[in-house]
Amino acid sequence: MAAEKKPHLQPPALSWSSIPLELAGLVLGLLPAQADRARFAAVCPQWRAAARRQQQLPPPLPLIALPDGTFYSLPYSKPFRFPGCGFAGYQSTCGSWLVFPRDDGCFMVDPFSRETVTLPPLSSVRLRPPNAVAKWSYEGGAKLADPYVTWMHMKDSDKLHISKLVLCSPNLVAALVGIGHTSQILMCQPGALSWSVRAHDRCKRFEDMSFYQAKLYALTKDEDLLVVNISEDHATGDPQVSRIGQVIKGDPWFSIGFGATTMLSKKLYLVESCGAMLMVRRTIFCRFPDDGAAIAGPSAFEVFKADFEHSRWIKVSTVGADQVLFLGRRCSRSLSFSQYGVPGDHILFLDDDEENRTEYGYDEESTSYGTYAIGSGRYRSVHPDISWKRGDEMRLAAWLFPRD
Numbered sequence: 001m002a003a004e005k006k007p008h009l010q011p012p013a014l015s016w017s018s019i020p021l022e023l024a025g026l027v028l029g030l031l032p033a034q035a036d037r038a039r040f041a042a043v044c045p046q047w048r049a050a051a052r053r054q055q056q057l058p059p060p061l062p063l064i065a066l067p068d069g070t071f072y073s074l075p076y077s078k079p080f081r082f083p084g085c086g087f088a089g090y091q092s093t094c095g096s097w098l099v100f101p102r103d104d105g106c107f108m109v110d111p112f113s114r115e116t117v118t119l120p121p122l123s124s125v126r127l128r129p130p131n132a133v134a135k136w137s138y139e140g141g142a143k144l145a146d147p148y149v150t151w152m153h154m155k156d157s158d159k160l161h162i163s164k165l166v167l168c169s170p171n172l173v174a175a176l177v178g179i180g181h182t183s184q185i186l187m188c189q190p191g192a193l194s195w196s197v198r199a200h201d202r203c204k205r206f207e208d209m210s211f212y213q214a215k216l217y218a219l220t221k222d223e224d225l226l227v228v229n230i231s232e233d234h235a236t237g238d239p240q241v242s243r244i245g246q247v248i249k250g251d252p253w254f255s256i257g258f259g260a261t262t263m264l265s266k267k268l269y270l271v272e273s274c275g276a277m278l279m280v281r282r283t284i285f286c287r288f289p290d291d292g293a294a295i296a297g298p299s300a301f302e303v304f305k306a307d308f309e310h311s312r313w314i315k316v317s318t319v320g321a322d323q324v325l326f327l328g329r330r331c332s333r334s335l336s337f338s339q340y341g342v343p344g345d346h347i348l349f350l351d352d353d354e355e356n357r358t359e360y361g362y363d364e365e366s367t368s369y370g371t372y373a374i375g376s377g378r379y380r381s382v383h384p385d386i387s388w389k390r391g392d393e394m395r396l397a398a399w400l401f402p403r404d
Contacts, residue, residue, distance in 0.1 A: 024050040032340040034060040034112070034402040035073040035080070058339050062326055063400040064350070064369065065093060066388050071111075071400070077385030082111045093330045093398040094165045101162065108165075112402055117190045122160050122177060124194040125151075125186065128240060132199035148202040151184045164330065168211040172230070172239050176218070181205045185218065185228060187239045196233070196240040207268040208332075212277050219270050219279060223250025223313070225306060248311050261288050265296075265359050269327045273319055273334035277306040280327060282349065286360045294360035298379045301347050301372050318345050318374060328352050330398035347372040352397045365389055367397075 024047050031037050037060060041051040064072040069088030070079040081087075087109065092099040097108040097117070106119035134152035154160065157179050164176040173190060176183045182203040186195040205221040216228040224246055231242035253266070262285065269280040281302045286294040303325075304313035319325055322336040322344040329352045338344060351367040368387040371380045388397060 019046075021046065021050045029057055030340075032061045032337065032342075033073050033076060034063065035076065038112075058337070059335055060402050061337065061340075061342075062333070062335075063402070064386065065090065065098065065398050065400045067396050070388075072386050087111050090398075091396070092162045092165045093328075093400055094167050095331065095333075095401050096403045097165075097167065098400070099162060099165050106162070108167075110403070111400075119173060119190065120188055120192055120194045122162070122195070125155065126194045126196050126238070127151075127199040128196060129199065149182055150201060150203060151197050151199050154179055154182065154184065154203060164206075164209050166209055166211050166216070168216060174209065174211070174216055174228070176206050176209050178203070178206070181221075185209070185241055185244070187230065187241060189238060192238060196238055198241050198244075201241070201244065208270040210270040210272060210277070212272050217247070217270065217277065218244075219268055220250070221252070221268070223252040223268065223279065223281075224248065225250070225277075225279070225313075247308065248306060248313060250313070262286065263288070263294055263360075265294070267329075269332050271325055271327065271332040271334050273323055273325065277308075278316075278319070278325075278334075279304045279306065279313060280325065280332075280347070282327070284360065296351075296360045296362055298381065299349065299370060299372065300377065300379065301349075301374065303374065321345055324348060326399050326401075328397075328399045330396070331401065333399070333401055335401075343373075345374045347374065350397050350399065369397075 028037060028040055028051055031040060037051065041048045061074040063074065067088065067090060070081055072079055087098055089100060090098040091101045094108065096110050096112060098111060099108050100106060101122065103121060103123070105121045108117045108119065109115070132152055134150070159179045160177055161179070162175050163178050163183060166174045168174055171189050173188050175186045175195070177186050178184065183206040184197060184201065184203050186197050188195045206218050207221055208219045210217050216230060218226045218228060220226065225248035227245050227247050228241055229243040229245065230239050232238070233240050265284045265286055267282040267284070269282070271278050271280065281304070283300045283302070285297040287297055288294055303316050303319060305316050307314050319334065322338040323334050324337060324342060324344055325347045326333050326335065327347060327349040336344065348369060348371050350369045351362070366387040366389050372378070
């Protein structure tokens with residue numbers, strides 16, 4: 001009797017969801033771009049669960065945000081928009097937050113989670129002391145401002161803008177608010193109806209501000225490092241600036257001209273890196289064409305560490321073999337991407353000139369970001385594929401750092 005034939009069994013069809021969650025999590029950890037991580041979580045419910053289970057993923061590469069609502073997700077060079085909302089018109093960034101000003105109040109939006117935090121409008125500021133008034137002097141019948149410009153001389157300007165915002169804690173927001181080359185420090189709690197300001201404090205040309213080891217610090221154009229002491233208003237419970245003290249006296253240099261053809265200009269940044277507070281001085285080599293307007297050329301960088309014990313800046317020759325400094329007017333950060341093969345001891349910087357503070361122009365209508373190798377001093381100015389047009393509406397590009 002012939003043997004009975006057994007039916008041929010087809011192997012079960014495999015799907016992406018059948019990959020073990022542990023293996024899927026390892027794949028997720030190798031994706032440097034936030035856009036790829038979002039696509040990973042959208043494959044299937046199992047992969048979405050794997051993404052939620054990963055508690056110690058290395059940080060993703062930052063994004064470049066443009067004021068018209070487009071973004072670049074490094075290392076990709078194709079611009080994109082978040083679905084459902086363009087997020088156009090931001091004025092500042094703070095970590096993963098975009099900051100939007102409105103007449104009836106400011107607000108912050110995390111474009112990744114769509115979480116929103118409300119802030120007071122710049123027109124609503126609680127003065128300290130509450131009866132503060134602007135003081136003026138007269139000469140020959142003409143009204144002159146006091147030698148020291150204060151908030152009281154700035155508050156009615158329609159050009160006030162947030163040049164830097166720091167989310168110090170879930171209950172404390174600090175902002176550098178200014179016009180032109182002068183700024184003042186304002187405080188508030190998220191969701192509050194008004195900011196708080198010391199009305200008679202002298203406005204300064206603050207270059208940057210950072211929250212470091214539970215204290216707020218500000219950096220001036222003179223390279224002075226100031227500590228901003230914060231207290232609580234006993235009547236309202238709101239945060240307020242109680243005192244601003246000098247921690248480090250800078251030894252600065254200012255824009256220097258060499259004959260009629262060359263000028264050195266500078267920008268300053270504060271950034272925490274590996275537990276240290278760093279000041280980065282960016283020197284921009286400018287030339288003067290025939291029409292006399294300064295045109296920016298290559299940049300060079302010097303890095304200084306705050307020596308709080310001896311109240312001085314110490315120049316350093318490295319930021320660490322695995323550290324990359326992302327520098328921008330709106331937001332800066334030090335991160336390690338060695339696990340992705342990104343070389344450390346580098347600086348990535350934006351051409352992000354702020355309106356009313358631009359001291360030079362550019363040859364081209366478009367701009368981009370550059371890289372600087374700290375050890376060799378090698379400078380590379382423009383990414384070949386990532387660029388954006390300059391102009392009043394497009395000059396404030398910023399780094400955006402997705403939450404880990």
